Amino acid sequence: xxxxxxxxxxxxxxxxxxxxxxxxxxxxxxxxxxxxxxxxxxxxxxxxxxxxxxxxxxxxxxxxxxxxxxxxxxxxxxxxxxxxxxxxxxxxxxxxxxxxxxxxxxxxxxxxxxxxxxxxxxxxxxxxxxxxxxxxxxxxxxxxxxxxxxxxxxxxxxxxxxxxxxxxxxxxxxxxxxxxxxxxxxxxxxxxxxxxxxxxxxxxxxxxxxxxxxxxxxxxxxxxxxxxxxxxxxxxxxxxxxxxxxxxxxxxxxxxxxxxxxxxxxxxxxxxxxxxxxxxxxxxxxxxxxxxxxxxxxxxxxxxxxxxxxxxxxxxxxxxxxxxxxxxxxxxxxxxxxxxxxxxxxxxxxxxxxxxxxxxxxxxxxxxxxxxxxxxxxxxxxxxxxxxxxxxxxxxxxxxxxxxxxxxxxxxxxxxxxxxxxxxxxxxxxxxxxxxxxxxxxxxxxxxxxxxxxxxxxxxxxxxxxxxxxxxxxxxxxxxxxxxxxxxxxxxxxxxxxxxxxxxxxxxxxxxxxxxxxxxxxxxxxxxxxxxxxxxxxxxxxxxxxxxxxxxxxxxxxxxxxxxxxxxxxxxxxxxxxxxxxxxxxxxxxxxxxxxxxxxxxxxxxxxxxxxxxxxxxxxxxxxxxxxxxxxxxxxxxxxxxxxxxxxxxxxxxxxxxxxxxxxxxxxxxxxxxxxxxxxxxxxxxxxxxxxxxx
Numbered sequence: 001x002x003x004x005x006x007x008x009x010x011x012x013x014x015x016x017x018x019x020x021x022x023x024x025x026x027x028x029x030x031x032x033x034x035x036x037x038x039x040x041x042x043x044x045x046x047x048x049x050x051x052x053x054x055x056x057x058x059x060x061x062x063x064x065x066x067x068x069x070x071x072x073x074x075x076x077x078x079x080x081x082x083x084x085x086x087x088x089x090x091x092x093x094x095x096x097x098x099x100x101x102x103x104x105x106x107x108x109x110x111x112x113x114x115x116x117x118x119x120x121x122x123x124x125x126x127x128x129x130x131x132x133x134x135x136x137x138x139x140x141x142x143x144x145x146x147x148x149x150x151x152x153x154x155x156x157x158x159x160x161x162x163x164x165x166x167x168x169x170x171x172x173x174x175x176x177x178x179x180x181x182x183x184x185x186x187x188x189x190x191x192x193x194x195x196x197x198x199x200x201x202x203x204x205x206x207x208x209x210x211x212x213x214x215x216x217x218x219x220x221x222x223x224x225x226x227x228x229x230x231x232x233x234x235x236x237x238x239x240x241x242x243x244x245x246x247x248x249x250x251x252x253x254x255x256x257x258x259x260x261x262x263x264x265x266x267x268x269x270x271x272x273x274x275x276x277x278x279x280x281x282x283x284x285x286x287x288x289x290x291x292x293x294x295x296x297x298x299x300x301x302x303x304x305x306x307x308x309x310x311x312x313x314x315x316x317x318x319x320x321x322x323x324x325x326x327x328x329x330x331x332x333x334x335x336x337x338x339x340x341x342x343x344x345x346x347x348x349x350x351x352x353x354x355x356x357x358x359x360x361x362x363x364x365x366x367x368x369x370x371x372x373x374x375x376x377x378x379x380x381x382x383x384x385x386x387x388x389x390x391x392x393x394x395x396x397x398x399x400x401x402x403x404x405x406x407x408x409x410x411x412x413x414x415x416x417x418x419x420x421x422x423x424x425x426x427x428x429x430x431x432x433x434x435x436x437x438x439x440x441x442x443x444x445x446x447x448x449x450x451x452x453x454x455x456x457x458x459x460x461x462x463x464x465x466x467x468x469x470x471x472x473x474x475x476x477x478x479x480x481x482x483x484x485x486x487x488x489x490x491x492x493x494x495x496x497x498x499x500x501x502x503x504x505x506x507x508x509x510x511x512x513x514x515x516x517x518x519x520x521x522x523x524x525x526x527x528x529x530x531x532x533x534x535x536x537x538x539x540x541x542x543x544x545x546x547x548x549x550x551x552x553x554x555x556x557x558x559x560x561x562x563x564x565x566x567x568x569x570x571x572x573x574x575x576x577x578x579x580x581x582x583x584x585x586x587x588x589x590x591x592x593x594x595x596x597x598x599x600x601x602x603x604x605x606x607x608x609x610x611x612x613x614x615x616x617x618x619x620x621x622x623x624x625x626x627x628x629x630x631x632x633x634x635x636x637x638x639x640x641x642x643x644x645x646x647x648x649x650x651x652x653x654x655x656x657x658x659x660x661x662x663x664x665x666x667x668x669x670x671x672x673x674x675x676x677x678x679x680x681x682x683x684x685x686x687x688x689x690x691x692x693x694x695x
Contacts (some may be wrong), residue, residue, distance in 0.1 A: 004501035010504070017099050020437070022444070022476040022571040025454050032472045034336045037067060037675075046473055053486035060487050061088070061328065061515055068331040068367065069600045071098050072300060072324055079513065084540075085514040085520065096323045097177045099331075101140055102295055107133035110371045113345075113394050114166050117213040117377025131166055133369070136173070141293040143174040143272075146279040148241060150237050150270075152205055153294055154179030159203040159235070161194060161225060163187045163212035165239045168352050169362050171207045176304060176323070179296035183306040183318075187212065187219070187354030190672035192225035194315075197308050198232045201522060205237035207272075210254055211244050215378045218248065226255055229267065235584065236265060241272040262322040300324030306522045307355055309461040317531075319461050319523030319548035321357075329465035329516020330364035333485060337426060337455050338398050339472045340370050347373035348400040349387065349431075354649075355461040356431055360400065364465075365576055378675075379405050384412045388420035395424040399447070402432035404588070406439045406447075410588040411611045414446050422447060427472065429455040429558035433653050434556040442480035456481045456558055460534065460542065462532070464516030468554050479578065480553045488514055490554070492546055497536045505547035505557055510540040558656075564593040566601050571635060573656060579630035580605060585613040590646050591637070592660040602638035606659055606683065608646055615642035643686050645679040647671065659683065 029035050034049075043049045047559060053060040065072050075089035104111075110133060116127030152158060158175050160182055162168040168184070175182035183201050198206065206229070211220045224241055229235055238257070252591070259268030268404040280290045304323045308316040340346060346365055365372045372483035373394055379387050379401075387409070391399060409416070428448050430440075435456050444454055458468040458481040470482040484490040491499050492506045500506040517540075520529040532624050535541045545557040558574040573591045580589040588608040593601035607623065609615060620640045628636050647655045647668075658668045662683050670678045 009471075013554065020441075020478055021663055022453070022478070024473060025473070028453070029473045032339045033341075034339070034471050035473055037336075046471060050483070050486050054489065057487060057489075057512065062331045063449040064487070065328060068328065068335055069099070070327055070331065070367070071103070072328070075300065081513055083538040084529050086517065087301050088328075088513075088515045089300045092324060094296045094300040094324045094327075095176065095179070095295050095298050095305055096327045096363060096367075097140075097173055097295055099327060100363055101137055101173055101177070102411075104133035104366070105137040106371055107369070109133055109369065111136045111366065112166060112169070112372050112374050114374045115376065115377075115390060117216075117381060119382055123383070124323070129431065136170070136366075138291050139170050140173040140177060142276050142290050144177045144281070145283060145288070146239075146275045147174055147178055147180065147205070147288050148293075149279050149282065150275075152178060152180050152204065152237075152301075154298070156180045156184050156204045157201045159194075159198050159201070159206040160184045161187060161206060161208045163214075163219075163221070163240070163243070164351060164374055165209065165212065165241070165243060166374065167207075167209070169366075169374075172305075172358075172362055173366075177293060177295050179298050179302065181303045181306060184353055184358070185308070186351060186673065187221060188214075188353070188673070193670065193672045194224065195228040195230075195232055197234060197316065197318075198228060199305055200308075200316075202234045203232070204234060205239065205580060206235055207239045207241075208239040209243040211249050213377060214486065215381045218244070220249065222254055236267055238267065238269045238271060239272055239275060244410075253331065274306060274428055292494065298323055300520070303519070305358065307358060307461055309355075317524065317527065319518045320522050320692065321358075321464050322518070322521050323520050325515030325517070326359075326464050327363065327367060329514060330359040331367040333466045333469070334360060334364035334370075335368055335469055337457065337466055337469050337485070338400070338429060338470075340365075340368055342369070344370060344397045345373065345394050345424075346370045346398050346400075347375075347391070347394075347396045349375065349379065349405065350400070350402070350431065355464070355543065356400075359465055372470070375397055380408060380412075384409065385416055388417050388422060391422055392420045397424055398427045398429065399679050400429035400431060402437050402653075403430055403435040404432065404654065406430070406435070406443050407581070407588045410439065413609070413611055414442075417446050422449065425449070425452050425454065428452045429457060431457050431459075434458075434574050434578075435479060436574070436581045437478040438582045444478075450529040454478075458544075458554070462518045463510075463514075467510065467514075468556075477549075480549075480555050482553050484554070485548060488512075491620075492548055493536060493539075497539075500547075500549045502548055502552075505545055507535075507560060508542045508544045508546040508554075508556070509536060510542065564591070564601055564603060566593070566603060566634060571603075575603070576603060576627060576635050576637070579627045579635065580607060581622060581624045582630060584610055585619060586623070587611075588654070589647050590654045590656050590659045591655055592663060594638070594663060594664075596638070603635065604639045604641070604663060605637040606641045606643050606646060606663075608643055641683075641686055641690065643679070644682050645676055647674050647679040647683075648676060649673050662687065 031055050075092035077090040080090050082086040112131045114129045117123050118126040135331045158180050160171050208225045209461045210222050211218050257269045260266045283290050301322050332550040348360045457466045459466045467488050474482050489511045494506045547555050564571045576591045578587040580586050587610045590606045594604045596602035647658045661668050668680050
């Protein structure tokens with residue numbers, strides 16, 4: 001690794017270099033989905049494929065409908081582009097549940113293996129279930145009928161506030177089948193955060209459960225919904241699934257709102273199973289069968305869901321995705337990037353409450369007819385081998401997790417995964433944030449056994465699907481998401497909108513529309529136009545910083561609003577974090593900028609050590625020297641604080657903004673999205689102890 005040169009105005013300084021390269025074997029390449037498609041279409045190599053796709057992007061997307069077998073037809077126009085708004089396959093009638101559900105309705109193949117968090121003292125899971133595609137079809141139809149009986153119809157918004165249980169995909173698909181717009185809220189968010197989203201989307205019905213398990217504790221979810229609904233006037237129905245036994249959470253201990261039968265607009269609570277039974281009794285009276293439901297045929301551009309994501313203003317943004325283009329973008333990227341076959345067992349360890357779960361646990365896997373894993377609990381509960389035991393038990397072949405989870409397991413060392421048979425794995429995937437090279441190598445060697453390619457993916461809630469990612473045939477560089485996928489045009493601009501030269505860094509942009517992109521922000525057209533399209537004419541601003549090397553590989557450097565400005569040098573936080581993590585004692589790092597009288601900003605690092613390592617002044621000096629060696633003195637941390645853990649979202653992103661606020665002595669703000677809110681207090685305690693020692 002070596003220092004980079006200064007770049008053009010408005011670009012970031014690139015300091016880290018990673019030169020290692022990993023080539024897939026010829027045998028592996030010949031077996032991939034994308035290679036076999038290329039052979040059938042006389043495409044000679046990966047660069048030829050990208051050029052063919054770029055030559056006529058509309059032709060490419062039409063061809064891809066056939067590649068993934070979607071039932072999108074009857075359109076009069078492939079693309080209607082009125083910046084910043086787009087439509088794909090204009091005039092087609094479609095519903096994503098046709099391909100995700102209906103076409104598989106008679107299949108006995110397993111759609112989901114589910115495992116609950118509780119385990120016995122002997123390490124045996126206490127709760128396991130399977131759901132075939134035929135089972136899923138039947139359960140979705142039953143619930144869709146129940147929603148219809150309650151008056152839920154096309155265009156209504158339905159809130160879903162559920163943990164990682166099978167009722168979550170059932171509820172989402174039932175909404176899609178009806179034409180209702182679902183808005184899933186991560187079950188770890190607070191009642192206040194839930195209320196804000198319900199009111200903004202004017203939700204008509206909420207689907208939740210009594211409670212669930214998280215790190216051995218009971219989370220009483222309905223209680224949180226009750227609090228949220230104290231001031232949510234549009235909600236008329238609350239449907240509650242019985243997740244816990246009465247031994248754990250007695251029915252009589254749950255607050256209930258039976259409603260006023262004389263006032264149908266008053267909120268009413270229903271148990272999921274009782275609502276299904278009432279629907280079963282009623283439907284024969286009007287000649288209908290609860291196990292069948294005719295899918296609502298929609299316009300291909302009708303909204304499928306609203307998913308709220310954090311915004312720089314502190315107010316969440318309601319990202320809108322539609323049925324047609326989203327179905328194509330997610331299913332194609334899953335088929336080509338993850339190379340999924342009929343025999344594969346797929347596990348995406350993300351939470352369905354975030355876009356990764358929407359796209360790559362629910363819709364794309366079901367469209368492709370894949371067998372997936374759902375796991376309710378924490379990755380290291382009740383012991384740090386939980387993930388490896390699941391991979392061994394179900395013989396997972398393709399595994400998708402975040403760099404944060406990888407670094408979590410790095411803390412426990414290399415010996416733990418060796419106790420489990422992980423030989424079923426043939427492909428690994430990373431998501432959520434840029435993966436530092438050290439974590440990449442650890443993942444490759446200790447989980448993939450040195451034989452599994454790693455698909456490092458870059459995308460956003462807004463993009464709907466991967467944009468930059470290797471294909472299984474792509475030579476890999478640890479830490480790089482490689483190149484834009486075929487059909488996507490991506491560049492890096494400086495402040496003035498000029499493409500930066502190879503080796504420099506700048507603003508990551510997408511320069512042409514794509515089918516899976518968001519169709520706007522719910523009830524916020526000005527925010528959509530200004531936030532994503534206002535900086536450069538007809539160009540989508542991602543808000544991320546990146547660089548492109550001489551081979552055309554993209555390296556993500558973090559959010560633009562996280563960039564450090566040290567003595568006039570703009571440096572990506574992630575580069576310094578990556579350098580720190582290459583030290584054998586470091587598991588995770590968060591780097592933030594603090595005010596400095598001379599430099600403007602100075603670099604402060606918060607470091608979590610690997611299992612068994614101890615913090616001491618000697619290690620602090622060693623880490624500073626290590627960063628100087630890896631990057632240069634310009635990136636030298638002014639301070640290093642050793643902390644037990646760093647605050648992260650459930651999708652795996654370290655919340656630098658939270659860390660910086662704590663370091664500044666400010667309140668951390670809304671931490672309801674954190675998977676480990678206790679980390680905030682631990683950082684505060686660490687800083688207080690250090691302050692006391694200095695005094």
